[in-house]
Amino acid sequence: MSEKVWFITGLSSGFGRTLAEEVARNGDKVIGTVRQQCLLEEFNNISVGNTFAYLMDVTNPDGVKATIEAAFNHFGRLDVLVNNAGFGFLGAVEEATIKDYREVMETNFFGALQVTQAVLPYMRKQGSGRIIQMSSAAGFRATAGFGVYNASKFALEGMSEALALEVAPLGIKVTIVEPGPFRTNFAGTSIKAAKQEMPEYEATARIFKNNILGYAGQQEGDPQKAAQVIMQVVNAENPPLRLPLGSTAITAVRKKLEQVEEDIKSWESIAAHTSFDV
Template sequence: MSSVPPAQPAERTAHGRVWLITGASSGFGQAITEAAVTAGDTVVAAARRPEALDALAAAHPDRVIPVALDVTDPARISAVVAEVLLWYGRIDVLVNNAGRGLIGAVEESTDRELRDLMELHFFGPAALTRAVLPQMRHQGSGAVVQMSSMGGRFSFPGVGAYSATKFALEGLSEALAQEVAPFGIKVLVVEPGAFRTGFAGGGALQQSAAIPAYEETVGPVRSGLPGSDGKQPGDPAKAAAAILTALDAEHTPLRLVLGNDAVDGILGHLDAARAQALAWESIGRGTDFED
């Protein structure tokens, strides 16, 4: 479908919360859609190829509404949000989930690759967030879920471009959370590790043209990440359940780390960052003007 289908007036708010989820046809997006419907909510499930959601929509008539959306198209973003508000009167939860991976050393990554990934992971979610906020502020409630990654908290060889986009999204979201809290709006940044989604498989994972000099540092990622497809330890259904639990909590965290690998990696990174800051504390504190 290219637009949100008309609903009968009695149906517009008949089923709990109304969600708008991008990248809903697979992976985390599909898992969150299924969890939300199971919880009694209605999901406008956005995807570039919404026909991939036909089976799920058929299983949940008037509860899963597929809609075509490329999050890099600002005009389409405005149209979809306007249509959802027209037919359902509200958007209670926005999930910015659409995304893909890119492997390449910083020197290997082209300007076009960097810009395209930033459009998908940063400018698109920013535009969708801005589009839903006026209505959320008006109703005095709502939630914005930003699907980031453990790579949004720390980075490593071969994923610099990907991490840069997630770092940007997390910085925006940290400020956003403080700005919208007085209006009763929650912001949840989700930082998963390796989950059994389609992220690393098929044509979903793109790779920059290789420079032989980086074989030692980036080569293992080039082979290892695609090789992990279907073997990742994380269960997307459990991730979706954790996200709903966090949203329903009285004190929703700003960041939700999912997966043992992500928890271990982020805690280790935080410990190392603190140790380095303390090691150089005296130098840092010595750079102010003398009174």
């Protein structure tokens, strides 16, 4: 089958919007979700007959199920799910409130989980499907001042690793995409921050916050090129479980792996001997 049906969440701007445009330009059908009525007609007109917008909030379980059911009934299949909806959050772990944590987790983790669970019955019935989980380099390696966001993406990655093992025998493949800094609105309208700023974190969390906000619109990554890579992954026979995107992300992932290996080597002689004596 050459033509695919994609379901992409959060496409008002950024990665979601760019990916949807590239997919439609390639001749595939794109179902995109937005949260504002005014965006429906605009997206439908991007590629008439190929782009179809639906109102949906990933944090609304009933709305998610109803939207996915309607999309499947309209097209008769769902080939690719891209969980893209989400937002960033800046602030030290101590500065953020529990309410802050819950709000970020509700969208970035539980929202993606709900959409995934709602799509899986259709993909299982088809015996095929691709799931793209839009994580971040921050979902693999944590940074001071990004702990809330790190937590949400680490959770997404842990769930997705297990999911990949569970659905592989069912003909469904999962890829976790880990972008570095790309020129989207992530560092602008798609990011929030803790209201409390403690002086104890000026040299750690605050520096990171200022760096993130300071390079809005100047990030090295080209979203269109990223979209083209994601499309290649979707069409690959053996897609990767993880896909760091951009040189910054690749460097960050490698540094984390080196750090873990160093920790293991430093303590292995002691940590390995924890079994009962025979």
